[in-house]
Amino acid sequence: MSGGGYAAQNGAGGSYTNGPSQNPVGVYSSNQGLMAPPLTGFMNSLTTKGPPPPGPNPYITGRHQPSPVAPPPSSWSGVAPPPSSYSQHPQPGVTPPPVAPPPSSYSQHPQPGVMPPPVAPPPSSYSQHPQPGVTPPPVAPPPSSYSQHPQPGIMPPPVAPPPSSYSQHPQPGVTPPPVAPPPSSYSQHPQPGVMLPPVAPPPSSWSGVTQAPVAPPPSSWSGVTPTPVAPPPRSWSGVTSTPVAPPPVGNHTGPGPYSTGTRLPPVFQNTMQPPAALQQGLYQAQPGQMIRPPAYHSPSAPALYTQVQPSGSAAQLSPSLAAMSLQSQTPEALRVVNLLQERNILPSGAVTPPTPCLPQDLQKINCCPEVFRCTLTSIPQTQALLNKAKLPLGLLLHPFKDLSQLPVVTSSNIVRCRSCRTYINPFVTFVDARRWKCNLCHRVNDVPEEFMYNPVSRSYGAPHKRPEVQNATIEFIAPSEYMLRPPQPAVYLFVLDVSHNAVETGYLDVVCQSLLENLDSLPGDSRTKIGFITFDSTIHFYNLQEGLSQPQMLIVSDIDDVFLPSPDSLLVNLSECKELVQDLLTGLPQMFSSTMETQSGLGPALQAGFKLLSPTGGRISVFQTQLPTVGIGALKPREEPGQKAHAKQEVQHLNPATDFYKKLALDCSGHHVAVDLFLLSAQYCDLSSLGCISRYSAGSVYYYPSYHRQRSPAQTERFQRDLKRYLTRKIGFEAVMRIRCTKGLSIHTFHGNFFVRSTDLLSLANVNPDAGFAVQMSIEENLLDLQAVSFQAALLYTSSKGERRIRVHTLCLPVVNSLSDIFAGADVQAITALLASMAVDRSVTASLGDARDALINAAIDSLSSYRSSVLSVQQPGLLAPACLRLLPLYILALLKHRAFRTSASTRLDERVFSMFQLKSQPLPFLMLTVHPGLYRADDLSDEGALNVSERTIPQPRALQLSVEKLSRDAAFLMDCGTVLYLWIGRNCNPVFLTQVLGVESYAAVPLNMDQLPELDTAESSRIRALIDWLRERRPFHPVLHVIRDESPLKAEFLQYLIEDLSESALSYYEFLLHLQQQICK
């Protein structure tokens, strides 16, 4: 870089050393001075001491003493890891200007949120600067900087102002001005090294420590932009200016004309900016910046000057900083894409979430996106800005995800904020070794004595090294204050439908067999309890008490007033009564083989289950195969075949028919009982009513349409695999989850399966590792003085071993104040998932048509907002930033998704089930069902393959979901989440047929082929490796269907090709045209 050159030349530097070093002040002054008339007066008064034409002077002097300047660039160019620079501050005499810049930049960042308290006061003073209206404070600093320009040697003026802002300035007179200010702010930290790290990073990286070269451009950039970025420039340009300054010197034009001190700074600033920007080549990359180059080239300083002004008048310090770094980093995310022209917009690999623009060291420890994701990885500063961007703001969580590595902390005293109860996390600030500042409510808390000791390194006095402060995802073993009652044992109750219809499907065998196989791997300890209830029109209990020679069946036929025939032998200790349980499971399928009872009393059976479990809490697994017909909670078929035809847009009966199931679910939730529903049915079962039982008790819903043991072997396999996973997966009992966020943000809507007990407390009777949650947020107070905001999800649960544990996830995201930055940080998958959840709510409360319109409007609004507010040059076509280029495609996919499509062939239960899934599935699995993956399967190669535990897994390129991508002489694999299709083209390569499918010709491919033969060929092993790998990565088991043109499943396969025209929906291209039309309107 030319950093060295700058420094050397920049003699200015010399004279300016003051400027840069003082940046905080100096910069302000420059900007502010320009804007604020009073300043000049002020300045004059100060400058009186120096020679009137200060400008030239400094330069000359500067050249003579390049040394002072030289250092700064060096530190800048990369040396400056924040801590080091900080640690030096304490010794002002020693640290030459080089060090000064970073701290200065740091000290400016002061956002109350991020900054340590000692520094906090200055921010306040700074925060006023931005507002031109508040004259006095802004004026104060300027003089300092100005005064420096004229007379580098004369300390008094520069020093004078700092004291005003930095009340603690120790020895202003002694140290050279550049150095002085930083120490002042820093000198207060007893151990800068210790607590700064957490704090320092944000500013440091932003300011340019990490991206030293990059930082300047943004600063300059923002300075020029009309957007309200002004403040940053000051702080920033100050910092950056040192290195960049040379141009003015070289040109001499800049400084020359402006002999007055006042003017110098502006020129200085301006001139430096352009070069930086140029180096970056940002102009082209950033649409917003396009205007700028001319400004740069224009020789007339005044013009620049005027440009700077607006920016200066605008207000925020911090966000702009983030913005700058953003811009410098993510030109790719904002690359303009004309959707109408770019056909292949799918990335070659998986769609990856954007990385928040945080300093590297913070980002390194930030919460993993698989667990915690935000739709906007850059949080807008104000609600107004958010409204302008027209993008939804929300979080997607997968809080109980199975993690391969999870630090667990046992501590008698869990450190939490005293006012907002936030758990200590990596994004808090250590004010000093004894106090920390909450990153959510900004309260300063004491660090407890135990926390000073680090159990990992066995050292004392370094609280910031504790695992709690090093990991964004952590689990605590809770002390007894977190228990209202002794931890409950794992309790499992199975409620099985044994009516004629149920026996007919043959599901009982599968359930009993799976249970027998997995009895030992049910999560739990020696206290684990288990029980069984079966029901048809009566309810059958099973007495499994220890000592009985065989299970006893107790029949309760009074289903209007259910009672428990035996209070304590129906739910038995699994380890003690295992033999009886095994006996029962072996005998159960035969017991009802000849039943003629067709009625189903699900409601009373659930009531009985609730009564059985309510003293302890636990899990009820319900297997249901038909519409409940007797007793309380009986339902009537609501799906009328005729209705499908006439109401094309409107789908009715998405709402529950009775509130019995919801009420029962709430009772269950209150007693820590969750109900999981397995629906295996060919006919209509009114899932929208039945589903409530799981939805409000935090259970899960499984649906196997047309399940039959003989007729659908693939379904059976899937059911078996799902059951295995269901029975053996981790489980958390009596759980609650609370999501907190930084003051100013508020959470207003939750999506998922739970009951909202208070505003931010979700009651989860059970929590399972496959449950996802989403929340919507709004910005209630402006986040003006914050650089970053944090979100914390804390899940308190009882493990199956009777331990009370708290799992805490913390996510930190930067705050930005420009629309382009918001768009650059948009996470298209998260946005799609959140929109889908919102649309489900809308279709239930309003109508499906409304929901569909809302989805389309969401795409229109955000793209038109992008077009009008971010793009400066209007081009024809449908323009989207690269990061949102998939949005229209995903929206179209949602419109064609089973939950929202209008085609008449969608059955109501399937639709409702899809809606449940959209709301409760974790993001990655949800995206698969929305937008399936399509791969060419007959030419898999090991090129670019993944190597997972010694297996080679080919990674074919994802194709657009369109028939045009299919070719008759190939085979394609489609991954739709719960189902995989292998489509064989008519003229498919015969080698593929023989090597993979083991058949001689196309005609010999069986019509319903559900698995691939295990052939010992390279092709076969490749494709099986791929399929196995796809299956392993999800908690449910997708079945495979090999299909060809004649297969009955072909229609389903074609439905997933969402880019094509279908009976009731537009093709992708038509959809884009429609969007464009709406946007241009």
Next chain:
Amino acid sequence: MVLQTMIVRVADSLPLAASMQEDEQSGRDLQKYQSQAKQLCRKLNEQSPARCTLEAGAMSFHYAIEKGVCYLALCEAAFPKKLVFGYLEELEREFSEQYGAKVLSVSRPYFFIEFDTYIQKTKKLYVDGRARRNLGSVNSELHDVQRIMVANIEEVLQRGEALSALDSKASNLSSLSKKYRSDAKYLNTRSTYAKVAAGAVILITLIVYVRFWWL
């Protein structure tokens, strides 16, 4: 009827094991008793009587302390004391045999929660009317139950409160006296300054007087 059983380490009142209360069947709100039990455990220390019955309205708490572990049961007041203490001793015997060595080393609450299974079984044995008769032998071995101290739970809990009130009063007093002390110091210095200032003024006046008028 034994409604609730807790096993607690006396030294830091860390709960080691407990049996879930059966609030569904009894239909009673045991929340109050549960918090009382927690408070009681916090009050217990090495000096507490080793066996004691505390009356709390319709219920009574019975506890026995052995080897630094407190076994506490909540029963209906009418439930025979003899049986309760027999029950607690039975628990004590089994618990110290199974986990006695580990009691001091654990730090997680309810570390021995699996003991719950045994508690429930024993409870059933003692509560069941028919089985009770068979326990005659056990009961007779019990030492004189009459000597076991009886007190009221309120008194026990409030005794602590009185002490803490006293404590807070004392600390209040000491902080007040500290304040008084600093105030006095401040006044003292002020009056000293005043004296010095007065002296200085007189001196200066004198000097001025001497300088201008005398000479």
